[in-house]
Amino acid sequence: MTPADLPPLTSVADLHALERIPLADRDLALTTYDLLVRAAQRWPDEPCSLWIPDAAAIEDHVVVTYGALLDDVHAIAHALHGLGVGRDDAVTLMAPNCSDLLAVTLAAEAVGIAAPVNAALDVRNVAHIVRLTGSRVLVTGGPELDEALWKRLLDSARDLGIEVLVALSPDGGDQGPAAELETRPGLRTVRLDDLVDSAPAGLPTAAPAPDDLAAFFHTGGTTGTPKVAVHTHRNQAVMAWSLALAGGSGTGQSIVAGLPLFHVNALLVTVLAPMVSGARSIWPSPLGYRDPKLYAAFWRLVEHYRPRAMSAVPTVYAFLAAVPVDADISSLERPVVGAAPLPDGVRRMFAETTGLELLEGYGLTEGTCASSATLTGDVRPGSVGQRLPYQAVAAAEVDEGSGQVRLLPSGETGELVISGPTVFAGYLRRDGAHRWVSDGDVVVDGWLRTGDLGFVADERIHLRGRQKDLIIRGGHNIDPAVIEDALLDHPAVTAAGAVGRPDRSSGEVPVAFVALATDEVTVEELMTWATLHISEPAARPKAITVLDSIPLTEVGKPFKPALREAAAARCFRDELVEHGIDGVDVGVGHEAGRLVVRLTGGGEADRAAAVLQSYDVDIRTEAKERDQTEERDQ
Structure with a gap:
């Protein structure tokens, strides 16, 4: 599908015209597997993705066509099925970006459920996510792709409850004969290349249905306990179509994809949305935007590959704004920014460096990625763009007692709420062997509570901060x-x-x-x-x-929690010094969204707790925690 085949989305008038046709009457792919099948049938020889193994050599890349990707997904789906993965089974994915990771992600959604995980999480949080999902198969970077990650997961797999550890290989180059993989008692280790048989065509099971579960994406996890948000195939397929309308790219055009594939933006914006129109994604090194070598070469990368768009977070654009443009970047029309508030200074500096306006979008994992996008040529100061088709977005007051939602008039600030086909199924829950999905604490009266403050006017969303920030x-x-x-x-x-x-x-x-x-x-x-x-x-x-x-x-x-903790720790230490209390160690962290202060130092810690007790924080001492433990044991 080229942009000419897609309904136009260039204005609010186009948005209203689109919605006169019910979504159910449109001939859309409603699963990620069907989305890939349609793309492979229409553009079998068109590049789907280009993979650059090393940002220091940006011209060197590996090409994957739509037809080849479908073949890979079929072969990997058979391999996963052979490992016991069925429709309700999760496959944990925890690796640097590479072509095999993308194929495994789509194959996992085709026969089971993909569960991408941030490799930077500590073992405790990874264990929590794996326990919730019930995954027994973990796909990760092999020793040639990420040796440190491989060794960490090899040693922790048993504690995670993982039975099979699948190793991915790097893109590009002849790696030579692969060394035999280490293993551990009770753990099977195997390379993906050794699992895959290229002969099988089609899926080993029935294709997924629109309302089958497609993916488990964790949110947070950098402090406290991560939540796991559940996407259906319908969620992701409709979102991909909506993003393709807003992006306007077609066959032969490309988007730079530098976010890690455990992030919902990477999968939806730079993998699935391009499939709708036959566009391609460019993946600059396994580390993507986290690769320090990328920034010095970035403008030359744009000149060489001629991408029309890129998608990144504000910090990426802040880094790029400090890099003088030393190449022809005239192809770049849509530098899209989201996932965090865009400081005006970053917007201004990027425009001064490149002559390009950043195009803001707004969304969250629970909304399957995006609820608004700024269309090309439609930048409005203070707005994060026009709402996407078939989503309702409003500012509201929510009665915490009754759970009722009162929508506010246009232009009035309240908590932003969202409804429509891209609102997620809910959060994953588990009680022993029983796993289920619940939206009870975040979807109220049919509206997804975002926790963000803002208002909506003329179908455009304006943010006014995050409630918890x-x-x-x-x-x-x-x-x-x-x-x-x-x-x-x-x-x-x-x-x-x-x-x-x-x-x-x-x-x-x-x-x-x-x-x-x-x-x-x-x-x-x-x-x-x-x-x-x-x-x-x-x-x-x-x-x-x-x-x-x-x-x-x-x-x-x-990462605001780290700043809050540093500010609180300094405040408490200064106050204890003013009270003549020395020798007390002050540790500050977060639990269930609250600041927790741990004081160690014997009797002095008890004195310190008395000094700090009037603050609105949870204070813990060794004696207090010992008493609580004894009470629980009795």
Whole structure:
């Protein structure tokens, strides 16, 4: 399908015209397998994806056509079926980006359920996810692709409950005879290449149905316990079609795909959406945007491959804005940004460097990736784009007691809620051997609660902060973006993060962390800058801390929990020093969304707990935790 075959989506008028035809009356692929089959039938010899094994050699790549991808998916589906994977079984996927990982992901959805996992998670969180999904097969990078990851999973597989560990090989080059894989008692280790028989055609089982489960995507996991969001095939297929409408790319056109495949954006925006129109994705190294070598070569990559679009998070565009354009990048029309708020400073710097406007989108894993997109030529200040077809998006007030949702008038700010065919099935739950899916705590009255604040006007979404990121100072709500944007306007500031620090009288007060391009600016100068450039007095930070870099998640989102913990720990240590309490170790973390302070140091820890007890945090001491353990044992 080329853009000419797709209904036009260039304006709000097009959106309304689209929705006059019921979605059920459209001839759409409603499973990811059918989506691939249709693409392979129509464009068997067209490249589906290009894989660059090393960002230092951007011209070298491996091509996978649509026809070859379907053949690979069929062969891998038979291999997974031979390992005991059925329609209700999850396959854990935990590897760097490579062509085999993409094929295994689609094969897992075709015969069972794909369960991508962030390789940076600790074993405890991985174990929690594997327990929820019930997976017994784990696909990962073999020793030639990611030796450290392979050894870590080899040693922890038994504790994870994994029975079969499947090793993927790197793309490109003749690797020579593969070394024999290590194993462990009770664990089978095997290379994917040795499992696959290229002879079988078709699937070993009946093709999936639209409402069958397709994927388990975990959310969070960088602090606390990850949740596992459940996508159906219908969720993903309709989302892919919607994204293809908004993107407007066709056969022969391409998109740079640098996000890791455990991220929903990577699968939906840069794998499934291109299948709708015969476009292709470009994968720059197994590490993608996390590869430091990529940035120096990025503009030459654009000149060489001529992509029309790219999809990334704000931090990627901040890095690129600092790289002078040394190549012809005229093909690039749609630099799409999402997954985290876009600072105005990053938007401005990228435009100054490239002459291109960043096109914001908005979405979440529970909405199967995206609910809005900025169309080419339709950038509106303050908006994250026009809502996607067949999704309803509104601002609302939610009655926590009754669970009723009251939709607010156009332009009025409230919690954003979403309904439509891309709202996920729910979160995965487990009780012993019983696994089920429940949406009870997040879908209310048919509306998905996003936790984001904003308003909708003329079908366009405007964000006003995230509820859990708001700094609440004495009942006054402060959007951290107000602080971050002001600091990013300073020429020496390259990154900024604002959070709330615990405060006795106000509950919390704003503080900020920054990374600098030069050490010639002082904290005092930054404080003065903030005072002059933040018009809201309550939002002016009480302290600014300079870091070498702002902590990020694996996909490049600012990691606010680490900043909150650092701010709280410093606050508590300073107060204990003021009270003459020394020798107490202060550890701060998060549990169930709350700050937890652990104090160690014998009797001094008990004194410290008495000093800090009026803060709105959970305080733990060795004596208190020992008493709680004894109570549970009795």
